[in-house]
Amino acid sequence: MRRFAFIYICLAGDFYIAFGLTDAPTLGRTDTPRLVSKDSGGFEFQVHQNHTVIFYDDSSEEMYVGGTDFVIKLDVNDSNNIKKFPLKTIGHQQYQEGENVITVIEKFQDSLLVCGTNGRKPQCWKLFSSVNNQTDEITESYDGTGISPFTYTQNSISIVVEEDLYAATPLNSDGSSLQFRRKAGITGDVWMHHKWVSEPTFISASWVKRKEDRENEKIYVFFREKNSDHSPEADPWISRVARVCKVDEGGPKRFLQNIWTSFLKARLVCGFPHESLYFNHLQDVYVVHDDHWLNTTVYALFTSSWNSTAVCIYSVEMIEEIFENSAFKGFNKEIPKPRPGTCVKNSKSLPLSTLSVVRDYPELTSWVHSTRYTAPFYISSNNYIKIAVDRVQAADKQMYNILLLATDSGKIHKIVEAGPKPFIISETQLSSNSTVQTMKLDSKKKTLVVGFSDKISIVDLQRCQDYNNSCAECVLAQDPYCAWTKFGCTPTVLGGIQNVMDGQISVCSTSEEEHRQVSRTKRETTLRTVHSVALGVPFYLSCPIDSYHAAYTWEHDGQSSPCLQMQSNCLHLIPAMSNENYGNYECISKEKDYTKVVTQYQLKQYQLTKPMIRTINYSSAVIPQIGWLTPLLAVVVLEVFS
Known part of the structure; x- marks a missing residue:
């Protein structure tokens, strides 16, 4: 006995469907994910x-995740290996009401x-990891004001530099x-002028480390602030990059005591300078460090008032x-000497003339432009909110940068x-229920x-494995993480x-074996499915x-017709079967020079x-995400047994 299942779409009037896709790339366009x-x-x-906040040390297999009233330790290789540390709200002597949302986890x-x-x-605790099979434990707690915000919605950042903790909260x-401060450690607290x-x-x-010049190491701070220019044509916000010297201990007692003596700020611009059109809302930053500090690169994610996002790239050398x-x-x-902002061993000895410029004129006249200057590296209508960048050595021994952008x-x-x-390699849907809160890259483990x-x-x-069908598809992916070998x-x-x-897939033909696999008039052999239709x-x-970068067509009796895209x-569509439709x-x-069936x-x-006929009412489970169509009466499934 053979069983055939046919799905027929019965419409009032002409057989016509227009598919309105709301959440899938458009076929044949290279500015969308492949x-x-x-x-x-x-x-x-x-x-x-x-x-949520994540601490993940790529030298370890342990990951710490902070949420509301807890910290969880996870083994990245074993999701069942979990340890939870309760961190309920505490008062000075007793428990009090209110949530304890973890906002900082730093080594x-x-x-x-x-x-x-x-x-x-705000409160802080010390968490000691297990050593010599001892149990993890949380010890002493102390005031966390200036390190953690009072509520999780308040803006804050933190960074540890050697034995010192810096924070803005x-x-x-x-x-x-x-404001941005050195808040704890061995060097002493320093803060900003109001x-x-x-x-x-x-x-x-x-x-940014300078192995050969430790005295001139600096900490770069990226932020946006309210524009002092309130004219109608001015943008309400300005994106900034600021810097302070790591060795800065503040000024002398009579001037800028415990206040940065090296703080300077400049406008960070991303856009089209010739048209005076800029993305001014800095959203996220990722710094790719290099052994030679001048080659350190800054990737900055911006949003705009016209609902677009952009990525601009800056070099520390240019900054x-x-x-x-x-x-x-x-x-x-x-300009006095030493120049305002200069790193010196003893910042308390700087002359008043230098300190006065830092206090009263910390903003620089020149703007920091991106390496491409005339336009952003990447512009998209997607609402990106997080960025990370990985460096990958490809099979050609060249280093490539991979941008990982999270949407809302x-x-x-x-x-x-x-x-x-x-080139947009791929899109991966991780969650349909919530937006990304935090993101950490482990470059060693990829x-x-x-x-x-x-x-x-x-x-x-x-x-x-997503490109494992052939050498051609592996090469077309243009993914530096992947290459075609005898193992696929x-x-x-x-x-x-x-x-x-x-x-370009011409590289595949260098091997006779690969040539056989991708040739066959450049079409792969597939199994034919047989349907019997009345x-x-x-x-x-x-x-x-x-592949959303490919163009798809249907061929029948020497005639070609375009496909109607529906999600993936x-x-x-055949309105009514006639003899010529069999x-x-x-x-x-077809993608570049590669064609396949x-x-x-x-x-x-x-x-x-x-x-045997049964009528099924239309539901999105049968044909999901159809934008609009002529009045649909029913989807009829005929099950015929012979």
Whole structure:
């Protein structure tokens, strides 16, 4: 006995459907992700979290996640190996009401420093990891004001530089007195002058090491602040990069005591200078460090008032050029020596003339432009909120930068910086329930840890199995993480077949074995599916989309017709079966010089005898995300047994 299942769409009037896709890339366009996939794995929270923070040391297998009233230690290789540290709100002598949302986890001196809101009375704890099979333990607690915000919604950042902790967080419960400080450690507390910033939102801080010149090491601070220019044409916010010297201990007792003597700030611009059009809302920053500090690169994510996002790239060398040579905004006298902002061994000995410029004129006249200057590196209509950047050595021994961009809808876009424009390798949907709260890259293990309100996802960046059908598909992916070898598409090894710059598959023909695999008139052999269909009934054929950069067509009796895209499938719709509709159909995809047969069908005429018919009301489970169509009466499924 054979069983045939037919899905017929019965419409009032003409057979016509228009598919309106709301959440899938458009076929044949290279400015969208080439591959779309889902990753539903990860550690799920029992209760949704309003805020999460992750500490992940790539030298260890341990990851610490802070939520509301707890810190969890996870083994990244074993999701069942979990240890939970309760951190309820505490008062000076007794428990009090209110949540303790963990906001800071940093490796500081001899332990992990864990700080939380503690019912609007910030508190910090020391967490000692297990040593010599001893039990992990949390010891002494102390006041966390100036390290943790009072509520998780208040702006804050933190960074540990050797034996010192730096933080930007409000000193007052109403969110006021927000500034960047050295807050704890061996060097001594230093803070900002109250006039240096206006309603700031701190984004990130990064320490750039200079192995051969430790005295001149600096900490760069990225933030946005309210624009002092209130004219109608001025943008309300300005994005900034500031710097302070690591050795800065503040000024002498009579002037700028315990206040930065090296603080300077400059405008960070991203956009189209020739049109005076800028993305001014700095959203996130990721710094790619280099052994030679001048080659350290800053990737900055901006949003705009016209609902677009952009990525601009800056070099620390260019930033330093501005800080070392620009005039000081509003200062018209001769620049004193040493130049304001200069790092010196004893900042308390700086002359008053130098300190006065730092106090009264910390802003530089020149702007910091991106390396491409005339335009951002990447512009998108996606609402990106987080960025990380990995460096990968490809099979050609060249280093490539991979941008990992998180959208507000729980997706991660993987983009390679190669050639004249960015190439969007893939899109991975991690969560449909919440937006990304935090993101950490482990470059050694090639994984991305992403925190949501409902779970922690650990993403494998080397998903080479997604392109494992042939050498051509492995090369077309232009993924520096993957190359074609005798074992298939695998994590990159030197000598593997790969073409990151332009994805041309001619490199595959260097091997006779590869030539046989991808040739065959450049079409792969696929199994043909046979359907028996009655005359006069509507019918459709479906073809899976395995690359959104490809163009798909249906071929039948020497005639080609475009596919109708529906999410991850291409459809061919037949309003009513007639004699000329029977025969063989091929779904063909073409991407650059590579053409393949994705699916094959054979439609045969079937004479209905005693069909068993049941009517199913239309639901999105049958045909999901159809934008609009002529009035749909029903979806009829005929099950015919013979």
